[in-house]
Amino acid sequence: MKRSGSADLPLHNGHVPLWLSERMAKLGLAIVETIAIEFSTSEVISKLANPFWFQSFGAVMGMDWHSSGITTSVLGALKRSVNPHAKELGIYICGGKGKHSMKTPEELIAVGNRTGLNGIELAGLSRLTAKIDNTAIQDGFQLYQHNFIVDVTGNWCVIQQGLNNATSTARRYHWHSKDLQSFVNEPHTFIYGENQGSILNLTAGAAAPTREKSLLIANEHPDRIIKEFNHLSMPGHHDVKMKDVNMKRLGSMLWMAHENKPEDFEGLLMLKGMGPRTIQSLALVSEVIYGTPTRFEDPARFSFAHGGKDGNPFPVPIKVFDETINTLQTAINRAKIGNSDKMAAIQKLSEISRNAEKDFTPNTNFEALIQKERDESYKHGGRTIFGDAKPPKKQSGDSGQLKLF
Numbered sequence: 419m420k421r422s423g424s425a426d427l428p429l430h431n432g433h434v435p436l437w438l439s440e441r442m443a444k445l446g447l448a449i450v451e452t453i454a455i456e457f458s459t460s461e462v463i464s465k466l467a468n469p470f471w472f473q474s475f476g477a478v479m480g481m482d483w484h485s486s487g488i489t490t491s492v493l494g495a496l497k498r499s500v501n502p503h504a505k506e507l508g509i510y511i512c513g514g515k516g517k518h519s520m521k522t523p524e525e526l527i528a529v530g531n532r533t534g535l536n537g538i539e540l541a542g543l544s545r546l547t548a549k550i551d552n553t554a555i556q557d558g559f560q561l562y563q564h565n566f567i568v569d570v571t572g573n574w575c576v577i578q579q580g581l582n583n584a585t586s587t588a589r590r591y592h593w594h595s596k597d598l599q600s601f602v603n604e605p606h607t608f609i610y611g612e613n614q615g616s617i618l619n620l621t622a623g624a625a626a627p628t629r630e631k632s633l634l635i636a637n638e639h640p641d642r643i644i645k646e647f648n649h650l651s652m653p654g655h656h657d658v659k660m661k662d663v664n665m666k667r668l669g670s671m672l673w674m675a676h677e678n679k680p681e682d683f684e685g686l687l688m689l690k691g692m693g694p695r696t697i698q699s700l701a702l703v704s705e706v707i708y709g710t711p712t713r714f715e716d717p718a719r720f721s722f723a724h725g726g727k728d729g730n731p732f733p734v735p736i737k738v739f740d741e742t743i744n745t746l747q748t749a750i751n752r753a754k755i756g757n758s759d760k761m762a763a764i765q766k767l768s769e770i771s772r773n774a775e776k777d778f779t780p781n782t783n784f785e786a787l788i789q790k791e792r793d794e795s796y797k798h799g800g801r802t803i804f805g806d807a808k809p810p811k812k813q814s815g816d817s818g819q820l821k822l823f
Contacts, residue, residue, distance in 0.1 A: 427486040427588040428654045429581070434481070434491045435803055438727050441739050442479045442491065443499035445703075448746040449475070450500055451507060452707050455753055456761070459508045459569035460596075466567055467575035467594035471706070473652070473717035478706050480734045483721040484652040484662075486588035489579045490515050493565045505532075508570040513544070519564035519578075526566060533570050540568060547576045551591045558582045559589045652717075658731040658788070662718035665780040671701050671771040672722075672782065683770055688763040692745070695735065695798060697767065699723040699742045704768035725791070725800070732791035733807045735798030 434442070453462050465471045476488030479495070497511040504510045510529045513522035523541035530537020544566045552561045559580030568574040576593035653662070675698040689697065702723035705713055724739050725732040749760040792800075793810040800807030 427489075427579075427590060427652050428484065429586050429588055430482055430485040430487045432487075432728075432803065434487070434727065437736070437801065438480055438734060439491070439495060441736075441743065442481070442495040444743045445479055445739070445746070446475075446492065446496045447499035447503070448743060448750060449703065449707060450496065450509065451503075451750055452746065452761070454507055454509065455750065456707065456765075460571065460573045462509055463567060463569055463573045463575050464594065464596065466577065467592050467596075468711060468714070469590060469592050470714040470717065471711065472577070472590075472592070474714040474720040475706055477717050477720035477726075478702055478723045480724040480727060480739065482656070482726050482728055482730070483658060483718050484656075486579065486590070489577065489588070489590055490563060493563075493577060497565075509567065510569075511565060511567050513563075513565040515563045519548075519562070522564055522566050526568070529568065535568065535570070535572055540566070540574065543574070544576070547591075547593050548578060551578060551580065557589065558584065656728060656730050658718050658721055660784040662716065663784075664716045664719060665782060665784070666775055666778060667713075667716070667771075668719050668722060669780040669782040670774040670778040671705075672698065672787070673778065674767070674771045674774055675701055683766070685766045686763050686770075688760045689745075689767075692741070696738050696741045696745070699735075699738050700745060700764060701767040701771055703742060703746065704764050705771070708765050708768050722791075725795075727803050729792075729802040729804065731788050733795040733800030733802045735795060735800050737799040 450462055453465065465475075472492070473483075473488060476492045477483040479492065481488045481491055493511065494514065497514065500507060500509055500511055510533075512525035512529065513519050522544045526540040526544055527537035529535060530540060544564070547566075548561060548564050557580075559582045561578055561580045564576070564578040566574060566576050572595070574595045577590065579588050579590045581588055653659075676694045689700070692700075702720050706720065721731055724742070725734045727734060745760075746764070749758075749764055752758065753761045792807070795807035796809050
């Protein structure tokens with residue numbers, strides 16, 4: 419039985435500044451390339467088809483951790499960075515937002531001409547998935563973004579998003595070619611969006627007799643339509659709260675990065691000399707690459723890698739961001755020539771953090787942690803859409819090292 423998911427994605431106004439979008443493209447490419455090297459292109463497709471992973475992926479790249487803008491910005495960044503290397507990587511990203519979504523079929527035909535894939539068939543799949551989510555599922559959301567990602571072996575996923583003007587929310591739909599047996603009977607891997615109450619869903623398994631008889635489903639309860647409902651509610655508040663994060667996972671990762679030096683751990687010598695703040699970011703990037711699906715149930719945790727462009731949970735640490743990108747790119751280049759020691763060290767970070775969780779008791783002072791990141795942000799070139807981070811004003815009574823664990 420397929421899993422279905424739901425999440426509330428609040429709409430955010432504004433744009434992604436150039437200084438962030440350029441870094442998102444570089445880090446996105448590095449992560450995609452690493453997954454392809456370490457696993458396969460089909461694993462890249464599989465991860466993109468998982469909305470929990472996708473939200474975590476966007477958060478680790480410095481986007482607002484919970485907003486619908488992750489969909490547009492992440493896919494836009496990936497299309498710009500991945501497609502120039504598509505022949506080498508074997509992954510093609512088509513489509514986009516607004517008028518660019520309408521060009522998806524012709525882009526897929528062009529991919530077919532270059533790769534030998536059946537571009538006409540892929541274009542038809544693109545039109546069909548969009549038609550189903552816009553027409554067969556009448557849930558109040560009008561599609562405005564459609565992306566089709568395909569690899570050279572024919573694996574593909576679709577990520578598309580709809581807008582509900584009445585509620586100012588978005589719903590993201592994920593499709594995956596793996597295990598897809600029908601386009602009209604429970605085809606989605608997940609559907610992301612706030613529960614809107616009674617909806618019309620002609621793709622539901624319970625609607626088979628209705629489809630056969632060409633009758634519409636009206637006033638059907640969602641529980642009858644969506645079988646296994648794995649709910650993720652992305653809140654409307656911009657700040658990251660402790661309830662949004664798995665503290666056991668976050669705490670053990672912070673302990674690993676800040677309370678111990680990398681050279682203390684066997685297998686991490688390739689990261690010797692790297693500061694604890696970059697180790698923190700790399701550990702979360704490592705988990706995005708190597709983590710299993712259950713590790714992405716709290717996407718907010720991944721915002722502790724590079725913060726958020728609006729300053730939540732803290733400003734984007736530009737120097738740390740760049741060091742993370744450079745470290746990952748260096749590891750990729752070494753792996754291409756048969757030297758995977760640095761890649762193994764990056765993988766080891768997430769392993770150490772996971773192992774530490776087994777006996778870890780979370781006692782992290784969450785508010786103090788965020789305040790510490792904000793106070794020290796200027797040291798790491800912290801930046802938001804509002805400007806550069808400034809040193810904190812000295813408060814009377816400040817003294818000593820803040821203990822977080």
